[in-house]
Amino acid sequence: CLIWTNAHVVEGADTVTVTLKDGREFGGDVVGEDPLTDVAVIKVQAQDLPTVTLGNSERLRPGEWAIAIGNPLGLDNTVTAGIVSATGRTSAQIRVPDKRVQFIQTDAAINPGNSGGPLLNEQGEVIGINTAIIGGAQGLGFAIPINSAQRLAQELIEKGRVDHAYLGIQMRTLTSDLRQQINSDARNNLRLNAEQGVVILGLMRNSPALQAGIELGDVIVAMNGRTITDAEQVQRIVQDTGVGESIAMEIDRGGRQLSLNVLTKALPQQ
CATH class of the missing domain: 2.30.42.10 (PDZ domain)
Known part of the structure; x- marks a missing residue:
């Protein structure tokens, strides 16, 4: 089973512990990570785990519903909701080091600990991977579009790295x-x-x-x-x-x- 997350979440690690919502824990191997896009892939040896349905981030429009799931400040399985505020934000615009990806902006509450969690649409499809906030700002969260993450994850699975x-x-x-x-x-x-x-x-x-x-x-x-x-x-x-x-x-x-x-x-x- 493969899990997509942020590169900064697993930075420097070869193995990680994956905890599911029901409390089960699995050892995971880091297949690859790409700091330039902040995407990483983890592999766990487990069968019949719950999976998500991927949406199409290319079709997103400002004003559509956005739902974020994560563990902000250690509070497991926190769900927050908002809207897609904008698409196509650059790393310069969101004040993070140079990243080779454009971001979805949302006002769904995203805090430290949300990194690597899914951003979903109202159909429950994953449209992004939550990745960044602007310190001191409220209502400004950012996610990697799932179409970009899928392409990057496939390259990490095939080669263990992404060539830019x-x-x-x-x-x-x-x-x-x-x-x-x-x-x-x-x-x-x-x-x-x-x-x-x-x-x-x-x-x-x-x-x-x-x-x-x-x-x-x-x-x-x-x-x-x-x-x-x-x-x-x-x-x-x-x-x-x-x-x-x-x-x-x-x-x-x-x-x-x-x-x-x-x-x-x-x-x-x-």
Whole structure:
């Protein structure tokens, strides 16, 4: 039997103890965990355990009912209810370290101890895995969409890890203030002409971006034919790109327009 939970719940563990609602306990082996998405899979040797029905998180709309189950502050099997407040929240928006997944926002009460528990719709189908709260805020809980969790869990089951595509860049959304700041800095030779896009401020050694010919000060203005206006767009496109796939980029380099193809690689394991 396989159990999906959060990577931060089992961080550093090879084995765990799984306690069911009826009090039965089982030893569990951590099949794999992915810190970049906060998804983990546990395997227990048990038969005929109760299972859940998975919903479709792609169909979620703000205002739909959301039900959270967990053990907040050690209070077993606590059920709270609210609504889906929003979908597609990024890690930057919810103030957690860079995660390669977008989140469901809910006002169902989620507290420390809810992590790894299910978020359900009114049909009792699992639509997410509860994962994060914003400290000091009320009515702001976040869950990993179940469609994303299912894809990630399958990769963990097959390989014990998740391979993420990466470019190897440090970037910032280009604003008029940032452009003026860079252009007026006598310590560098960068001159930005683009009105909008994402400016490259750092490149990792041997990275896909460096090997494709991207340089410091380049401004990404389009990717795969889509106009780029902020760094979150770049992150989402890379997130949706498979390892070894190519991304077509339009670059503004000091007023010159260039077309480059970046062949993604797997993000090195930490």
